[in-house]
Amino acid sequence: MKVQIPRGATEVKGAVRVQPQENVYLLSFVTTERTAQEITEDLHPDYPLAAEGPSSSSLSGQGFEHLDLTPPQELTNVRTTSACPPCAGDSRRRHVQAVEIHIAAASGDRVRVYLTAY
Structure with missing residues (x-):
């Protein structure tokens, strides 16, 4: 994904879910x-x-469960969007076809960021 973990981020977790067609990259942290x-x-x-409310349309599927996190699609009041690095001409991420972004409230002014890329 070529995402720099922000200074001060906590609860950083990441993984690669190896699949037959393509790998799915998972990254989450609180900031x-x-x-x-x-x-x-x-x-x-x-x-x-x-x-958006709970949704099953996430690329991450059950991947975040393996990181002991509630998957974003099971949370309420999650803000979400997606990005297509090749479509935006983002050469830093030219090997990534799509990035799914979820932002969920954590505590105080902190939020949990969920990033999924394939």
Whole structure:
């Protein structure tokens, strides 16, 4: 994904889910709302973050469960968007076809960022 873990981030977890067709890359951490917004903007999302309820349309599937995290698609009031690095001309991520971004409230002014890429 070529995402820099932000300074001050906590509860950093990541994994690669190896699949027959393509690998799925998972990354999650807790950071400030402002930093989460900056990371989202750096990924050149297709549309602004928007709130949505529980959903089964996540690329991550059950991947985050293996990191002892509640998957974002099972949470309420999660803001989500996606990015297509090749579509946006993001050469840093030219080997990634899509990135799914979920932002969920954690505690205080902190949020949990979930990133899934394939």
